Amino acid sequence: MRTRKKPTVVDVASRAGVAVGTVSRVINHSEAVSPHTRDAVWRAIAELGFRPNNVARSMRTRVTHTIGFVIPDISNPLFSVIARAAEDTLQNVGYLLNIANSGESLEREVKLIRAFAERQCDGLMFVTNNESDMRMLEALTSSRLPLVALDREIDLPIDKVMTDHARGLRLAVKYLLELGHRRIALINASDRIAPGRERMRGFKEAHSELGLKVDAALIRSGRLDQDFGATQMGALLDLKRPPTAIIAGGNQILVGVLRALQLRDLTVPRDLSLIGCDDTAVTQVFSPPITVVDRDLVQIGRTAAQILIDRLSGQGRGLQPSRALLPTELKIRGSCAPRR
Amino acid sequence: MRTRKKPTVVDVASRAGVAVGTVSRVINHSEAVSPHTRDAVWRAIAELGFRPNNVARSMRTRVTHTIGFVIPDISNPLFSVIARAAEDTLQNVGYLLNIANSGESLEREVKLIRAFAERQCDGLMFVTNNESDMRMLEALTSSRLPLVALDREIDLPIDKVMTDHARGLRLAVKYLLELGHRRIALINASDRIAPGRERMRGFKEAHSELGLKVDAALIRSGRLDQDFGATQMGALLDLKRPPTAIIAGGNQILVGVLRALQLRDLTVPRDLSLIGCDDTAVTQVFSPPITVVDRDLVQIGRTAAQILIDRLSGQGRGLQPSRALLPTELKIRGSCAPRR
DNA sequence: GTGAAAGCGCTAACAT
DNA sequence: ATGTTAGCGCTTTCAC
Numbered sequence: 001m002r003t004r005k006k007p008t009v010v011d012v013a014s015r016a017g018v019a020v021g022t023v024s025r026v027i028n029h030s031e032a033v034s035p036h037t038r039d040a041v042w043r044a045i046a047e048l049g050f051r052p053n054n055v056a057r058s059m060r061t062r063v064t065h066t067i068g069f070v071i072p073d074i075s076n077p078l079f080s081v082i083a084r085a086a087e088d089t090l091q092n093v094g095y096l097l098n099i100a101n102s103g104e105s106l107e108r109e110v111k112l113i114r115a116f117a118e119r120q121c122d123g124l125m126f127v128t129n130n131e132s133d134m135r136m137l138e139a140l141t142s143s144r145l146p147l148v149a150l151d152r153e154i155d156l157p158i159d160k161v162m163t164d165h166a167r168g169l170r171l172a173v174k175y176l177l178e179l180g181h182r183r184i185a186l187i188n189a190s191d192r193i194a195p196g197r198e199r200m201r202g203f204k205e206a207h208s209e210l211g212l213k214v215d216a217a218l219i220r221s222g223r224l225d226q227d228f229g230a231t232q233m234g235a236l237l238d239l240k241r242p243p244t245a246i247i248a249g250g251n252q253i254l255v256g257v258l259r260a261l262q263l264r265d266l267t268v269p270r271d272l273s274l275i276g277c278d279d280t281a282v283t284q285v286f287s288p289p290i291t292v293v294d295r296d297l298v299q300i301g302r303t304a305a306q307i308l309i310d311r312l313s314g315q316g317r318g319l320q321p322s323r324a325l326l327p328t329e330l331k332i333r334g335s336c337a338p339r340r
Numbered sequence: 341m342r343t344r345k346k347p348t349v350v351d352v353a354s355r356a357g358v359a360v361g362t363v364s365r366v367i368n369h370s371e372a373v374s375p376h377t378r379d380a381v382w383r384a385i386a387e388l389g390f391r392p393n394n395v396a397r398s399m400r401t402r403v404t405h406t407i408g409f410v411i412p413d414i415s416n417p418l419f420s421v422i423a424r425a426a427e428d429t430l431q432n433v434g435y436l437l438n439i440a441n442s443g444e445s446l447e448r449e450v451k452l453i454r455a456f457a458e459r460q461c462d463g464l465m466f467v468t469n470n471e472s473d474m475r476m477l478e479a480l481t482s483s484r485l486p487l488v489a490l491d492r493e494i495d496l497p498i499d500k501v502m503t504d505h506a507r508g509l510r511l512a513v514k515y516l517l518e519l520g521h522r523r524i525a526l527i528n529a530s531d532r533i534a535p536g537r538e539r540m541r542g543f544k545e546a547h548s549e550l551g552l553k554v555d556a557a558l559i560r561s562g563r564l565d566q567d568f569g570a571t572q573m574g575a576l577l578d579l580k581r582p583p584t585a586i587i588a589g590g591n592q593i594l595v596g597v598l599r600a601l602q603l604r605d606l607t608v609p610r611d612l613s614l615i616g617c618d619d620t621a622v623t624q625v626f627s628p629p630i631t632v633v634d635r636d637l638v639q640i641g642r643t644a645a646q647i648l649i650d651r652l653s654g655q656g657r658g659l660q661p662s663r664a665l666l667p668t669e670l671k672i673r674g675s676c677a678p679r680r
Numbered sequence: 681g682t683g684a685a686a687g688c689g690c691t692a693a694c695a696t
Numbered sequence: 697a698t699g700t701t702a703g704c705g706c707t708t709t710c711a712c
Contacts, residue, residue: 006484008704008705008706009705009706009707010705018682018683019682019683019684020683020684020705020706020707021682021683021684021685021707021708021709022681022682022683023706024706024707024708025681025682025707028707032681032682033681033682034681034682037681037682049482051454051457051458052458052705052706053458053460053704053705053706054458054459054460054706055395055398055399055404055459055460055704055705055706056399056688056704056705056706056707057705057706057707058395058688058706059395059396059399059688059689059690059704059705059706059707060687060688060705060706060707060708061688061706061707062688064395066438066459073424074414074420074423074424074427074439075417075420075421075423075424076420077415077417077420077621080414080415080416080417080420081415083414083415083439084413084414084415084441087414087439087440087441088441088443091440091441091448091452096438096440096455096456096459097438097439097440098406098436098437098438098439099414099423099427099437099438099439100427100431100436100437101424101427101428101431103428108431112431114391115436116436117391118391118392118393118394119394119395119406119436120393120394120395142389144346255621255624255625258625259624259625262625262627262629280621281417281595281620281621281622282621282622282625284595284599285595285598285599285602285622285626286625286626286627287602287626287627289602348688348689348690349689349690349691350689350690358698358699359698359699359700360689360690360691360699360700361691361692361698361699361700361701362697362698362699363690364690364691364692365691365697365698368691372697372698373697373698374697374698377697377698392689392690393688393689393690394690395688395689395690396688396689396690396691396704397689397690397691398690398704399688399689399690399691399704399705399706400689400690400691400692400703400704401690401691401692401704402704
């Protein structure tokens with residue numbers, strides 16, 4: 001079988017004995033076509049094996065039915081679950097999701113935003129690690145794309161899907177406080193991104209509401225990766241007065257913490273109480289199952305996607321930028337014990 | 341700031357006082373442009389805020405620099421790690437990855453392959469759950485796209501990146517046999533996909549090499565999800581003669597197994613020896629760390645992406661379909677004990 | 681209800 | 697070295 005040139009609307013039209021415009025009307029299911037010609041066109045399409053070229057179509061219609069998604073790392077379960085939910089939502093209405101990893105690099109984030117804009121995608125969802133960098137804001141603005149920020153406090157009039165991390169942390173700290181813990185450590189993201197700031201805020205508020213001071217040595221803000229979690233956990237254990245409870249402000253930080261504890265043969269909750277953020281396979285099958293500050297990741301992805309769909313469908317064309325604040329809850333399991 | 345129409349090459353050309361062809365030469369960095377006009381064009385581009393429209397460009401050049409990736413579920417760490425590696429590799433050479441989840445449905449797989457073909461993506465990587473379904477083969481063939489199958493034995497002359505699951509399973513079984521186990525169970529994927537068949541083959545070969553029979557009741561082939569793992573684990577434990585060791589043929593199956601054991605308060609390796617397939621956060625931080633049949637997922641993603649890059653760059657244009665067989669190894673950790 | 685024709689924004693072949 | 701022009705495959709007026 002020879003790879004002959006792909007048939008186009010012109011080929012279909014001549015085969016069906018109609019004009020190209022008519023072919024277009026048929027494949028776009030517009031009403032104004034007689035049943036007879038419609039059948040003739042479909043027959044020609046089938047005989048030729050014609051498949052519309054969506055690039056050409058996009059060129060005319062100026063819609064690509066493609067959404068870009070810039071994230072730090074799809075292999076982080078946090079993002080892969082959100083991406084799955086977003087993609088499902090989009091796929092259901094005929095959109096495709098273009099996922100790109102930034103590795104948290106500003107340079108790559110900016111490059112990717114530009115790439116998505118040049119490719120004329122219809123909208124962009126993103127999780128930046130450079131929330132308030134001018135180059136980031138500039139790239140975002142000049143893209144002229146409908147934008148949805150996920151869990152990042154971008155100073156731009158765009159749609160945002162935020163999480164109430166502060167509340168979750170307040171609940172977590174109060175719970176530990178009630179168990180008698182007074183030296184609670186927080187290993188956290190940088191305060192240059194919203195989740196870091198919000199978790200910190202909740203952490204401090206819970207303490208101050210009860211008139212308690214927090215020892216600055218117990219707060220470790222920095223990055224979200226496993227290595228940071230492991231390193232900081234180690235450093236905390238080496239303190240003259242180590243904490244009796246740990247809150248890991250991120251699922252990767254938690255894995256790092258768990259590694260560090262494993263290395264030192266420490267057992268949860270016997271030696272240390274532990275609370276994680278975000279409910280993953282790890283927190284669920286760990287023994288004992290880990291108490292977590294949870295949120296509905298599927299809802300986050302779905303919400304972000306739906307916002308874009310609404311904007312693009314004209315439902316939400318001129319509307320003010322929205323701001324969803326999704327809840328967190330404390331899922332109490334077996335990783336915390338009363339202070340001895 | 342008004343959203344005036346986006347500037348095109350025509351606008352740039354007239355502003356710079358040159359022809360559109362010259363603008364095209366400049367933005368494509370072709371040599372034949374004098375430094376003077378080049379500068380003038382770049383200036384005009386900057387002043388206008390011109391950004392090339394890649395849809396129009398693709399229409400002419402017939403390349404989109406986009407690769408499609410059809411997978412069952414990006415939230416499965418197996419696929420998200422592969423996707424991350426593939427995307428990194430592609431991004432480095434200017435490609436974007438379009439990830440779509442099939443949810444293992446044939447209908448969605450076929451629809452997505454068509455969608456990618458219509459959108460003129462330059463190549464397609466895929467993990468199908470319907471390896472030998474005629475409709476799948478038809479969709480693949482008629483897409484006329486450069487194809488790379490990941491870990492699936494498609495009966496088509498296309499590039500494949502396979503894994504030597506059989507060897508990994510042989511090693512796992514032998515290890516358990518050496519520990520004295522004689523009732524080893526395998527909870528496995530369907531034999532309708534290559535990993536299922538290959539794992540089964542390795543499992544049986546290891547037994548027969550030592551002249552041992554396998555009890556059919558200990559082999560559970562079906563699906564790759566957590567529920568299947570949990571259900572089958574439960575059923576195995578309810579056997580009159582339950583197994584003393586379990587091999588979970590997939591990372592999600594393993595999570596299901598762990599859940600089932602948790603439910604019955606069974607401890608590994610005291611009550612049961614356990615081996616997983618694929619090394620994830622779960623197998624690493626579980627206590628004890630779980631012995632696994634491991635493989636390099638990053639290499640799988642990278643290899644698949646590189647194959648496509650080579651084909652598209654002309655390096656591997658007319659070459660025969662390739663078939664990579666990546667190795668597996670047994671990582672012995674703490675989840676197996678001698679039979680009591 | 682259908683045909684004819686004008687582009688969408690860009691690249692590439694052909695002139696000059 | 698640069699200008700001119702013909703499309704790429706499709707949708708969408710505008711006639712008829």
